[in-house]
Amino acid sequence: MKLAMIGFGQAGGKIVDKFVEYDRQRNSDIVRAAVAVNSAKADLLGLENIPKDQRVLIGQSRVKGHGVGADNELGAEIAEEDIDEVQGAIDSIPVHEVDAFLVVSGLGGGTGSGGAPVLAKHLKRIYTEPVYGLGILPGSDEGGIYTLNAARSFQTFVREVDNLLVFDNDAWRKTGESVQGGYDEINQEIVNRFGVLFGAGEVKDGQEVAESVVDSSEIINTLAGGGVSTVGYASEGVEPRENKSSGLLSRLTGGDEPDDNLDTAHTTNRITSLVRKAALGRLTLPCEIEGAERALLVLAGPPEHLNRKGIERGRKWIEEQTGSMEVRGGDYPIPGAGKVASVILLSGVTNVPRIKELQQVAIEAQDNIEEIRQESDSNLENLINDDEDELESLF
Numbered sequence: 001m002k003l004a005m006i007g008f009g010q011a012g013g014k015i016v017d018k019f020v021e022y023d024r025q026r027n028s029d030i031v032r033a034a035v036a037v038n039s040a041k042a043d044l045l046g047l048e049n050i051p052k053d054q055r056v057l058i059g060q061s062r063v064k065g066h067g068v069g070a071d072n073e074l075g076a077e078i079a080e081e082d083i084d085e086v087q088g089a090i091d092s093i094p095v096h097e098v099d100a101f102l103v104v105s106g107l108g109g110g111t112g113s114g115g116a117p118v119l120a121k122h123l124k125r126i127y128t129e130p131v132y133g134l135g136i137l138p139g140s141d142e143g144g145i146y147t148l149n150a151a152r153s154f155q156t157f158v159r160e161v162d163n164l165l166v167f168d169n170d171a172w173r174k175t176g177e178s179v180q181g182g183y184d185e186i187n188q189e190i191v192n193r194f195g196v197l198f199g200a201g202e203v204k205d206g207q208e209v210a211e212s213v214v215d216s217s218e219i220i221n222t223l224a225g226g227g228v229s230t231v232g233y234a235s236e237g238v239e240p241r242e243n244k245s246s247g248l249l250s251r252l253t254g255g256d257e258p259d260d261n262l263d264t265a266h267t268t269n270r271i272t273s274l275v276r277k278a279a280l281g282r283l284t285l286p287c288e289i290e291g292a293e294r295a296l297l298v299l300a301g302p303p304e305h306l307n308r309k310g311i312e313r314g315r316k317w318i319e320e321q322t323g324s325m326e327v328r329g330g331d332y333p334i335p336g337a338g339k340v341a342s343v344i345l346l347s348g349v350t351n352v353p354r355i356k357e358l359q360q361v362a363i364e365a366q367d368n369i370e371e372i373r374q375e376s377d378s379n380l381e382n383l384i385n386d387d388e389d390e391l392e393s394l395f
């Protein structure tokens with residue numbers, strides 16, 4: 001699937017930056033265009049892979065390049081005021097070559113939390129391509145304002161996008177380690193999971209790969225209908241090998257020549273076990289998989305380690321577990337890969353404890369809204385008055 005990715009705020013920018021690197025390293029073709037939008041100049045300067053002319057600084061007249069200090073109402077205001085500047089960068093994207101937009105943002109801060117839903121709404125008004133969000137929930141130790149921002153931003157973002165993919169920092173924090181210290185690993189996890197999912201069927205022109213059965217329309221159909229999505233992942237190292245069952249035909253028939261029987265059974269069992277591990281292990285947003293409206297199973301790896309029987313069994317098992325009648329499945333052959341990975345996209349999930357918790361926070365926050373506003377105002381003052389912090393110009 002070819003995406004135009006827009007990272008809003010610091011987390012969004014860093015994650016899109018990593019996606020560009022992932023795409024380059026694997027010679028895949030997921031990121032057709034990458035844009036970073038921020039109100040903090042330093043965050044834009046810190047990016048490594050997004051082209052400089054695709055980094056947009058907004059709100060300069062209001063916050064002087066210092067960020068909005070977790071004030072997401074201000075984040076939303078400056079996004080609206082400067083939407084033309086963002087559109088200027090998007091204008092250079094060959095939109096006819098992209099399957100969808102992906103707006104990536106941390107929901108706990110100010111710039112991305114407030115701005116990402118504004119941008120999603122704008123994109124939906126202008127383009128016919130689907131607009132998806134990738135929202136990052138804050139760790140529960142980050143403080144009241146972050147949780148409240150996330151609660152509010154989540155509600156708006158999910159309404160403005162065609163589907164909101166969610167990653168919960170809180171569930172991924174390592175014991176004894178603050179989320180702050182663990183972002184590199186967390187971001188790599190995000191990019192690996194969504195990279196395999198969006199990469200299914202996408203290879204650069206001229207690269208020789210057998211036809212994949214997963215294509216972008218299957219991802220789009222799984223995400224259609226809206227709501228919240230989560231992604232499961234599991235992988236196992238394998239030895240790539242040259243053998244006669246590596247052709248497309250034997251993959252499609254399950255490679256059932258007599259002397260392949262043992263191998264086939266082993267491959268099938270590995271696939272079904274990876275499907276279970278992906279669904280029952282840690283999801284990007286932990287939730288009950290029962291009740292998910294739609295799902296997509298992608299098995300990625302060297303073609304000789306994939307077979308239709310395993311994928312079909314895995315798909316059926318997901319049908320039973322979710323109770324959904326709309327479970328798609330397919331393979332993503334990567335010749336020479338050192339592992340087989342199972343990725344499950346669960347779309348339209350409803351039984352999500354973290355979201356219920358956030359909704360509760362939003363309700364309770366109405367009672368101490370003044371206190372929270374003060375926390376955010378003083379954050380902002382500190383940032384803007386910080387005159388020592390002279391930054392070199394961006395371009």
Ligand SMILES: Nc1nc2c(ncn2[C@@H]2O[C@H](COP(=O)(O)OP(=O)(O)OP(=O)(O)O)[C@@H](O)[C@H]2O)c(=O)[nH]1
Binds near residue numbers: 111169
């Ligand atoms: N996974 C991940 N989460 C991050 C990262 N950086 C920040 N976050 C999360 O995203 C939330 C928002 O932080 P930022 O992206 O820094 O905020 P911002 O949108 O730039 O807004 P302001 O800094 O308030 O102007 C935080 O509360 C964290 O939970 C990152 O690199 N990876």
